[in-house]
Amino acid sequence: MLEIKNLHVKLEEQDKVILKGVNLTVETGKVHAIMGPNGSGKSTLSYVLSGRDGYEVTDGSALLDGEELLEMEPEARAAAGLFLAFQYPVEIPGVGNMTFLRTAVNAQRKARGQEELSAGEFLKVVREKAKTLKIDAEMLKRPVNVGFSGGEKKRNEILQMAMLEPTMCILDETDSGLDVDAMRLVADGVNALRDGKRSFLVITHYQRLLDHIKPDVVHIMADGRIIQTGGPELALVVEQNGYAEILKAHGIAE
């Protein structure tokens, strides 16, 4: 379970305040979506949770299963079960995808006090997961993300997510958005990984992703706060009417 309380964040070495008291609880096994106009602080929230540099937390807390994330190094957050997708779609020429994945998985296992997987054990697990996610194992032999299409990068990221076995997955669609095929892939991957124990926070500017990933709860974020929370129907309201009405009701200029 992720419990964010009164989270205030500003840019480091600048006066700009971005998050102005975020309160959000994602219960175990649930899928929560955050929607909101551009610039409302959605990506900042995901970066701060994952421990990216450049932000200063001035107040509040973020507990993952009772542990304070904000005091942990990024690697420790990952070991605690947090996974942020779509953050670094890096290309690593010369490093095979399989090697990259195995290194990441074993670093994580070590941090969790588990034994490392042998090459054979790893191969077995990765093949199983690839099969579940309908990913061609051929992709595993190529260098990380080099020459991958947008869809292949997304597929690869979903596979990384599956291999690291996070309990709390944050997906930030980012402003560039996904094309319809990539969106489908992401949605299918998330749905395949939903198991009643793993939680998801799906951040999206548009409603369409939520046609495929059915959220339990939808939040609207604006001006650094969650201003409204509802069920899946809230996403449909936003799709039809835009944000104007909700923003106006909260005295926020568009």
Ligand code: ADP
């Ligand atoms: P969203 O993801 O909802 O579009 P962001 O979290 O990307 O919003 O940005 C929130 C606000 O903070 C925006 O006004 C953005 O310009 C500003 N911001 C975020 N990160 C930085 C940064 N590193 N430098 C300057 N401004 C930033």
Ligand code: MG
């Ligand atoms: Mg933005």
Ligand code: MG
């Ligand atoms: Mg964003």
